[in-house]
Amino acid sequence: MKTYLIAALAGTAIASVAQAQFSETEPNDTRATANGVVGIAPGGTITGVSTASTGTGVDYFRVQTSAAPLGLYRYDMILSGNNGVLHSASLRGTGQTGAAAGAWPLPGGEGTNSATEATLQTGATISGTTSRLNSWYGFGRAGEVYYRVNGTTTTTAGYTATLSRTQITPVQIGSYQPGFISMNWQGQGHSTDTDMWVYDSNFNAIRGYGNDDGNVLGGAAANSLQSYLNRDYLPGIYYIAVTNFNMANSMGSPSDDGFRTGSMNEFADVVMNSSTSTGLNMTFTITDSAGNSLQVANTKAGAFDINWFCFEVVPTPGSAMLLGMGGLVALRRRR
Structure with missing residues (x-):
């Protein structure tokens, strides 16, 4: 297993006045059945139990962050297994049906989402820990991502994913x-x-x-x-x-x-x-x-x-x- 050193982020951490806590409910083993996590703010958490990397043991969440003033923000979701047990996490999306090659602009000159699920980002192991980091950027408009947690037969103790937000200055x-x-x-x-x-x-x-x-x-x-x-x-x-x-x-x-x-x-x-x-x-x-x-x-x-x-x-x-x-x-x- 590769371990990545996660660099410190530039910017100012944003404190939250409403740190909502969300708990997993089954079934949530596909994007279609993903648990809605609406309005999660910095400091908010998602908790659950995942004991497999496929099938009914996988946990999907449709995460919508809380609104903030218009600006540029980095969001970090850190997944920690209870009792130090290692889970894995990823951000999910779709493949792309590509546009025909040609000069731009053309009618229909951009690709479109395909029906095939794709891994957009696999969580990185934070150096010296068993925690996983996933990150994305948003603009204060309550953006959404699909977040998936995988476990193994040994991860029966559960997990906690915690959100943080950092403002970025271009x-x-x-x-x-x-x-x-x-x-x-x-x-x-x-x-x-x-x-x-x-x-x-x-x-x-x-x-x-x-x-x-x-x-x-x-x-x-x-x-x-x-x-x-x-x-x-x-x-x-x-x-x-x-x-x-x-x-x-x-x-x-x-x-x-x-x-x-x-x-x-x-x-x-x-x-x-x-x-x-x-x-x-x-x-x-x-x-x-x-x-x-x-x-x-x-x-x-x-x-x-x-x-x-x-x-x-x-x-x-x-x-x-x-x-x-x-x-x-x-x-x-x-x-």
Whole structure:
């Protein structure tokens, strides 16, 4: 069994005034029969007993977090077995029926959820413990995930899963002119298999504004596991979510993505990463139609991390506003 060191999270922990406790009820061994966990707040718990990894011994929960002010939050669910017994946990979603390859936009130019259940994230073992960590990001709008707990014939003592929430501050990477703006992870001095999506000022994922694998159909210099996205932007504020493969939200991959069958979450307002890999270079360059270009040195520090950046599109050229983030991001303006 692999054990992963879970890095400390940056941000401010949010205290809860209503820490609801939820107990498992049977049957809840499929997504269709999942127990509803509605409005769970930081500090809230889910308790139950699972004695198998398949069939009726598996426990499914449809977890809906409590609402919070609009913003960017990381949610961590830590599963601990009573008496130190090890369970396993995962976040569940679906596969994706991929769109036909082609330039974007096209009618029906994005993938759709398939009927096949998929594992979006397998809980990581917290170093030195028998606890499991699952993580996702939300925006204060009571997002939902399917959470599954598996046991074995020896896990009769039960388990407790505890939710925490941390507010995240996106890194500011400047202002750019309206029109087409490209974001490029190719040729940036690393070989990380990246995944990304752009969100609007209210943290809504924008249809078609994501990329896993760069493709010449979308304007990339080459077909690659590294992301490339070229899209048209009106004035406003935007956010970029950046991580390594696989990142899952409720949006299907656009037709100009080189990989269009990645697993998806079924609910809006949640995004997650499947990978426990750490220390990954995810440097990228953002360039507008006027030639204003900024290279963003960007590292994935912890398991399941998604790094967030904010930029503004304004009618006139602007200067990048550079903010440090504990060595995570170093910015270099170039023309």
